[in-house]
Amino acid sequence: MRRSAVTLFLLYLPLFHAKSDDVFSNMTVGELPDGIRDQIVGMFSIRQSIMSHCDPPDVEGVDFLLYTRNNVREPIVLNPLDPVEVPTSLKSTVIIIHGFISTPNAVGLPKLRNAYLNKGGYNVIMVDWSKTAFTVHAVCSLPMIASQVARLVCLLDSKYNVPIETIHLVGHSLGAQMSGFIGQDTLEICQKHVGRITGLDPTGSVFFGAPIQDRLDPTDARFVQIIHTNGGMSGYLTQCGHVDFFVNCGTLQLNCMMLDFMKILETILNDLLCSHLISIDYMAESLSSDKFMGVSCSGCPFFCAEDESGRKEIMGEYTPNTTTGSFLVTVT
Numbered sequence: 001m002r003r004s005a006v007t008l009f010l011l012y013l014p015l016f017h018a019k020s021d022d023v024f025s026n027m028t029v030g031e032l033p034d035g036i037r038d039q040i041v042g043m044f045s046i047r048q049s050i051m052s053h054c055d056p057p058d059v060e061g062v063d064f065l066l067y068t069r070n071n072v073r074e075p076i077v078l079n080p081l082d083p084v085e086v087p088t089s090l091k092s093t094v095i096i097i098h099g100f101i102s103t104p105n106a107v108g109l110p111k112l113r114n115a116y117l118n119k120g121g122y123n124v125i126m127v128d129w130s131k132t133a134f135t136v137h138a139v140c141s142l143p144m145i146a147s148q149v150a151r152l153v154c155l156l157d158s159k160y161n162v163p164i165e166t167i168h169l170v171g172h173s174l175g176a177q178m179s180g181f182i183g184q185d186t187l188e189i190c191q192k193h194v195g196r197i198t199g200l201d202p203t204g205s206v207f208f209g210a211p212i213q214d215r216l217d218p219t220d221a222r223f224v225q226i227i228h229t230n231g232g233m234s235g236y237l238t239q240c241g242h243v244d245f246f247v248n249c250g251t252l253q254l255n256c257m258m259l260d261f262m263k264i265l266e267t268i269l270n271d272l273l274c275s276h277l278i279s280i281d282y283m284a285e286s287l288s289s290d291k292f293m294g295v296s297c298s299g300c301p302f303f304c305a306e307d308e309s310g311r312k313e314i315m316g317e318y319t320p321n322t323t324t325g326s327f328l329v330t331v332t
Contacts, residue, residue, distance in 0.1 A: 054139075062131075062145055063128040064077070064080055064083070064127060064128075065077060065126040065128055066078050066083075066086060066123065067124040068090075069120065072114070078125070078152075080148065080152045083156060086125075088160065088161040088162055090122060090123050091121045091166065092121065092166050092168055093156070093166060093167050094122050095124075095125045095149065095153070095169050095170070096109060096127070097129075097171035097175030098128075098130070098175050099174040099176070100174040100203065101138075102133055102172075103128065103133075104126035104127075104128050108172075108281055108284070109172070109280060111280070111281065112280050115284040115285075115288065119287050127145075127149055129141075138174060142174070142177060146179075146181030147181075147189075150181075150186045151185075153194060154190035154192070157192065165193075167194045167196075168195060169182055169194055169196070169198070170197075170198045170283065171202070172201065173201060173202065173203050173234065176199035176201070176203065177199075179197045179199060180197070180199075182220075183219075184213065193220075193221055195222050195321075196225070197221040197224045197225070198224075198225045198227070199227070200227050201229045202215075202226065202236045203234065204234065205234075208236065208237060215236075216236075216240055217241075224240075224241035225315075225323075226239070226240055226241035226244045227245050227279045227282060227283065228244060228246045228247065228279075229248075229250065229251075229253055229275050229279040230252070230253075231246070231250040231301055232301070233252075233275070233276070234276035235250075235276060237301060239326055242323065243313070243327065245315040245327050246300040246326065247330075247331055249300065249301055249328065250301045250304075251275070253275045254331070254332055255278070256275045283316055283317070286316020286317045290314055292329055292331070293314055294312065294313050294314070294328060295310065295327060298326060300326045300327070
């Protein structure tokens with residue numbers, strides 16, 4: 001019970017959250033102030049303890065749900081060994097991966113799915129790993145589930161005329177970290193990179209400071225975009241993609257803030273969960289809006305201010321796959 005509680009705590013509450021001048025941004029762990037350094041070292045040791053005590057994962061019951069313009073409401077459950085129903089004429093196949101304690105129909109995900117379908121030209125495959133996602137050691141199952149998804153991706157590429165470079169993995173929270181494992185596995189299984197990964201506020205906690213083979217990073221796809229909305233709390237704090245967008249500095253979202261002081265504890269929890277989940281809404285809205293414009297911010301998330309270069313890039317579905325760097329996006 002104690003270990004389970006620690007796992008839940010790590011996945012959804014802050015162990016380390018520093019907002020300060022950019023003096024910290026280029027420091028090594030050894031150069032950080034004692035208090036911050038001790039918290040980081042402690043987080044590493046807890047992560048190692050959790051991962052070393054992973055029980056053999058049971059990944060039965062992972063489903064692949066296909067949606068197209070012809071079946072918007074009722075999905076086709078794909079046979080991962082023979083996914084013949086996936087159309088081959090569309091420009092892109094989007095694979096959406098939900099997070100911890102979630103399902104394909106959880107808050108925001110149907111909106112994201114429908115945004116792609118309404119835009120047209122997309123297949124949407126939802127990875128339903130909810131039977132495992134509702135267990136306290138869900139993080140332990142990520143590599144095995146990722147391997148199943150990667151085998152489907154490679155099969156679509158090799159036998160069903162769905163080029164791997166047209167596949168876009170969109171993962172939220174723990175699903176974003178899973179997308180990194182999927183990208184690694186496609187490279188191992190079929191010696192090809194997926195075209196694109198978008199990480200929607202990837203889980204931080206147990207992944208902070210992990211080696212790149214154990215978390216989402218730029219080597220996992222041809223192009224990796226990260227949208228940070230609750231970094232240092234539920235989400236990953238610092239850069240982990242080719243391009244990282246820090247919305248409102250990447251920690252708390254203004255439109256999630258509540259002023260009901262009579263319910264302050266409930267408010268804090270709601271603000272944290274809202275700020276973590278709202279990354280899904282931002283991604284969905286990006287398919288029909290160009291309002292999410294980021295300005296270059298090399299100091300983000302520690303020092304959130306526009307660089308002198310004034311370089312700008314759009315965030316979301318239409319971010320050019322040549323974009324690199326960190327950007328500050330202001331949303332009110």
